[in-house]
Amino acid sequence: MKNRYEFGMEMLKKVDGHAGEAVVAPLGDLGKILVETFGDIYGREGLSLREREIATIAMLTVMGRETQLKVHIVAGSNVGLTRQEMEELIIHTVLYGGFPTAINGMNLLNSMTLPGEVK
The missing domain is CATH 1.20.1290.10 (AhpD-like)
Incomplete structure (x- = not known):
């Protein structure tokens, strides 16, 4: 089972390609929180x-x-x-x-x- 960060990065890559990585990389811990939250929201069912x-x-x-x-x-x-x-x-x-x-x-x-x- 993937952790929240790995799942978030997977979702981010589906949406942003590699551009998302460039956005979050310089943010340190804030970037980690962003990726995890992105995965939590974008990974939900109900909307494509x-x-x-x-x-x-x-x-x-x-x-x-x-x-x-x-x-x-x-x-x-x-x-x-x-x-x-x-x-x-x-x-x-x-x-x-x-x-x-x-x-x-x-x-x-x-x-x-x-x-x-x-x-």
């Missing part, structure tokens, strides 16, 4: 990884957390979200977060090359 990334992208957009949003836009692409779906998702956040946060989210998405895209 795709659905979890939809929720995460929406929340990070509304909260204006652009650094983390960038990571989760890539993660969304990794779990099957298309650029068009993410654009619609960000447009949807206008109702709850307002235009400034949606504009920032859309500008961030538009500045990125997603896995598999060529710009």
Whole structure:
């Protein structure tokens, strides 16, 4: 049986590939806690990884957390979200977060090359 950290890293790699490791590596004990908690939440039944990334992208957009949003836009692409779906998702956040946060989210998405895209 895997411990919480190993399971968390397994889930993180499914969502973020190796990018997640780079995010948590410099965080020391905080990174360990993050990985364990990520596994606890993302490993639950009831929502697919795709659905979890939809929720995460929406929340990070509304909260204006652009650094983390960038990571989760890539993660969304990794779990099957298309650029068009993410654009619609960000447009949807206008109702709850307002235009400034949606504009920032859309500008961030538009500045990125997603896995598999060529710009």
